[in-house]
Amino acid sequence: xxxxxxxxxxxxxxxxxxxxxxxxxxxxxxxxxxxxxxxxxxxxxxxxxxxxxxxxxxxxxxxxxxxxxxxxxxxxxxxxxxxxxxxxxxxxxxxxxxxxxxxxxxxxxxxxxxxxxxxxxxxxxxxxxxxxxxxxxxxxxxxxxxxxxxxxxxxxxxxxxxxxxxxxxxxxxxxxxxxxxxxxxxxxxxxxxxxxxxxxxxxxxxxxxxxxxxxxxxxxxxxxxxxxxxxxxxxxxxxxxxxxxxxxxxxxxxxxxxxxxxxxxxxxxxxxxxxxxxxxxxxxxxxxxxxxxxxxxxxxxxxxxxxxxxxxxxxxxxxxxxxxxxxxxxxxxxxxxxxxxxxxxxxxxxxxxxxxxxxxxxxxxxxxxxxxxxxxxxxxxxxxxxxxxxxxxxxxxxxxxxxxxxxxxxxxxxxxxxxxxxxxxxxxxxxxxxxxxxxxxxx
Numbered sequence: 215x216x217x218x219x220x221x222x223x224x225x226x227x228x229x230x231x232x233x234x235x236x237x238x239x240x241x242x243x244x245x246x247x248x249x250x251x252x253x254x255x256x257x258x259x260x261x262x263x264x265x266x267x268x269x270x271x272x273x274x275x276x277x278x279x280x281x282x283x284x285x286x287x288x289x290x291x292x293x294x295x296x297x298x299x300x301x302x303x304x305x306x307x308x309x310x311x312x313x314x315x316x317x318x319x320x321x322x323x324x325x326x327x328x329x330x331x332x333x334x335x336x337x338x339x340x341x342x343x344x345x346x347x348x349x350x351x352x353x354x355x356x357x358x359x360x361x362x363x364x365x366x367x368x369x370x371x372x373x374x375x376x377x378x379x380x381x382x383x384x385x386x387x388x389x390x391x392x393x394x395x396x397x398x399x400x401x402x403x404x405x406x407x408x409x410x411x412x413x414x415x416x417x418x419x420x421x422x423x424x425x426x427x428x429x430x431x432x433x434x435x436x437x438x439x440x441x442x443x444x445x446x447x448x449x450x451x452x453x454x455x456x457x458x459x460x461x462x463x464x465x466x467x468x469x470x471x472x473x474x475x476x477x478x479x480x481x482x483x484x485x486x487x488x489x490x491x492x493x494x495x496x497x498x499x500x501x502x503x504x505x506x507x508x509x510x511x512x513x514x515x516x517x518x519x520x521x522x523x524x525x526x527x528x529x530x531x532x533x534x535x536x537x538x539x540x541x542x543x544x545x546x547x548x549x550x551x552x553x554x555x556x557x558x559x560x561x562x563x564x565x566x567x568x569x570x571x572x573x574x575x576x577x578x579x580x581x582x583x584x585x586x587x588x589x590x591x592x593x594x595x596x597x598x599x600x601x602x603x604x605x606x607x608x609x610x611x612x613x614x615x616x617x618x619x620x621x622x623x624x625x626x627x628x629x630x631x632x633x634x635x636x637x638x639x640x641x642x643x644x645x646x647x648x649x650x651x652x653x654x655x656x657x
Contacts, residue, residue: 215247215248215249216248216249216380216381216382217248217249217251217339217378217379217380217381218243218248218249218250218251218380218381218382218383218384219250219251219252219253219371219372219374219375219378219380219382219383219384220239220240220243220250220251220252220253220371220383220384220386221252221253221254221255221349221367221368221370221371221383221384221385221386222236222252222253222254222255222295222386222387222445223255223367223385223386223387223388223445224255224256224257224258224259224260224261224291225258225387225388226255226386226387226388226445226446227254227255227257227258227291227294227295228257228258229257229258230294232257233257233291233294233295233298234298234301235445235446236295236298236386236445237295237298237299237301237302238302239386239445240252240295240299240306240344241299241302241304241344244304244344249339250339250344250345251335251339251344251345251346251347251374251375251378251380252295252344252345252346252347253346253347253348253349253367253370253371253374254288254291254292254295254346254347254348254349254367255287255288255291255349255350255367256287256288256290256291256350257287257290257291257294260287260290260291261284261287264283264284264286264287265284268280268283277322277323278322278358280322280323281322281323281351281358281359281360281361282359284350284361285310285311285348285350285351285359285361288310288311288348288349288350288351288367289310289348291348292308292309292310292346292347292348293308295308295346296308296344296346299344299346304343304344305338305341305342305343305344306343306344306345306346307338307343307344307345307346308346308347308348309334309335309345309346309347309348310347310348310351310359311347311348311349311350311351311352311353311359311370312351312352312353312357312359313334314330314332314334314335314345314347314348314374315329315330315331315332315333315334315335315377316329316330316351316352316353316370316373316374317329317330317331317352317353317354317355318352318353318354318360318362319354319360320354320355320356320358320360321360322358322360322361323361323363324361324362324363325352325354325360325361325362325363326362327352327362327369327373330373330374330376330377331377332374332377332378335347335374335378336378339378347370347374349366349367349368349370349371350362350366350367350370351366351370352370362428364426365426365427365428365429366426368385368425368426368428368429369426369428369429369432371383371385371429372429372432372433372436372438372440373432375433375436375438376432376433376435376436376438380438381439382438382439382440382441383433383438383439383440383441384440384441384442384443385424385425385429385440385441385442385443386443386444386445387424387442387444387445388444388445388446389424389442389444390405390443390444390447390449390451391405391406391407391424391442391443391444391449391450391451391452392405392406392409392414392417392422392424392425392442392452392454392482393405393406393482394406394481394482394483394627394632394634395482395483395484395485395623395627395632396421396422396485396623399485399620399623399624400483400623400624400627400633402627402628402632402633402634403627403632403633403634404632404633404634405452406452406481406482407450407452407453408452408453408454408455408460409452409453409454409481410454410455410456411430411433411434411454411455411456412434412456412608413481413482413575413576413577413608414430414440414454415427415430415431415434416484416573416575416606416608416609417481417482417484417573417575418430418484419484420484420485420486420571420573420575420609420611421484421485421486421571421573422482422484424442425440425442425454430454433454433455434456437455437456437457439453439454439455439457439460440453440454440455441453441454442454479576479577479578480574480575480576480585480630480631480632481575481576481577482575482576482632483572483573483574483575483623483626483627483632484572484573484575485570485571485572485573485619485620485622485623486540486570486571487570487616487619488540488541489538489539489540489541489567489569489570489571489613489616490538490539490540490541490543490544490545490565490566490567490569491536491537491538491565491566491569491601491602491613492536492537492538492539492544492547492548492563492564492565492566493534493535493536493537493563493564493565493566494507494534494535494536494551494560494563495534495560495561495562495563495564496532496533496534496560496561496562497532497533497534497535497558497559497560498531498532498559498560499530499531499532499533503558503559504533504535506558507535507551507558507560510547510550510551510554510558511537511547511550511551513550514543514546514547514549514550515539515543515546515547516543517543518537518539519538519539519604519611520537520538520571520602520603520604520611520613521535521536521537521602521604522535522536522537522601522602522603523535523536524536532561536601536602538569538571538601538602538604538613541567544565544567545565548563548565551563568615568616568617569601569613569614569615569616570613570614570615570616570618570619570622571611571612571613571614571619572611572612572614572619572622572623572626573609573610573611573612574589574609574610574611574626574630575608575609576608577608579605579606579607579608579609579610585610586603586605586610588629588630589610589612589626589629591629592625592626592628592629593612593614593622593625593626595625596618596621596622596625597618598614598615598618598621598622598625599614599615600612600613600614601613601614601615
């Protein structure tokens with residue numbers, strides 16, 4: 215018997231039929247001998263509908279009341295799902311985030327989980343019932359309802375799995391797993407059976423939207439195996455873990471084989487249209503000025519990923535700095551820089567929202583010059599110009615024109631040999647499932 219935490223996204227519980235299908239799946243898992251705790255998102259577009267209604271009332275809702283409103287969506291789906299399970303003759307009890315023991319700080323709209331005390335959840339499981347928890351929410355020390363922000367239900371599920379010491383956290387959504395690229399853009403993208411947490415973090419941080427970043431970070435910290443799969447099929451999905459009992463390790467080559475262990479292993483691509491290129495023009499080339507520019511930006515936004523510097527061969531006494539940021543962060547950074555322009559002495563700050571970012575993720579990247587060479591050859595052959603470049607131990611990212619991002623993704627996917635081979639019937643020859651979509655629904 216295993217303890218399984220299952221998370222169902224909004225598309226999985228979008229209507230009564232979806233709730234009934236999910237209930238049958240939960241009961242089947244319970245009938246197989248497993249204890250089951252469930253985290254559920256709001257039904258379909260419920261949260262968007264609530265936000266639209268809010269805009270009809272006010273342009274500036276208070277953060278506390280907005281959190282109070284938005285948590286209603288998950289409360290509806292949790293109660294209805296419990297009823298659907300009851301109809302199948304099995305006991306189930308629903309809980310809000312507060313009732314489930316999720317304690318957070320008091321940052322409304324983006325609360326962080328401080329502690330999970332799942333005593334009531336354990337009690338239901340010990341009595342043979344199914345515990346259903348509203349995702350995306352918790353409670354502060356003052357007993358105010360808080361929400362966890364984008365991807366909050368994923369984070370709720372992994373936090374609950376960690377607190378319960380669950381054997382696995384299943385993230386069930388409207389996709390078959392994680393793929394080597396977005397199959398809506400790359401038709402020959404292959405489904406990935408296994409990923410390390412580091413690989414999944416990089417893919418999620420730079421465009422793949424199936425798993426939320428915070429949930430992977432939680433899983434990595436507390437050694438929670440993640441199993442991403444579709445709630446609409448029984449396909450095997452993708453495992454995300456660093457445990458060799460869950461994710462097979464690379465085989466050691468035979469002594470007579472050429473040793474490939476230091477060759478780079480490209481796992482997949484991620485792309486994002488939600489990017490801006492920000493350029494600070496004519497920054498005085500004096501000690502400490504670059505540090506001051508960076509300090510202003512990092513105070514205004516949560517992260518800064520890609521940085522470029524233009525310094526001509528002739529000594530002009532000024533330099534330009536370029537940054538790639540999510541569009542929302544770029545707006546904040548521009549406002550912060552303009553407020554300090556006279557002090558920092560630059561001429562102007564420009565923002566270009568017509569760019570996109572493509573990231574190649576895999577191991578052995580920094581030590582292999584063949585990886586950037588392959589990338590640039592593929593982009594050059596497709597007539598695509600690179601604006602900015604950034605590297606890490608397992609990632610290489612470039613900023614290109616947004617109108618060329620899809621073509622860049624397709625060209626690079628092929629160049630790295632990631633395209634799945636199809637048989638004469640158009641079926642993947644490796645037996646991998648095809649995708650329904652790449653960007654998951656729900657929170």
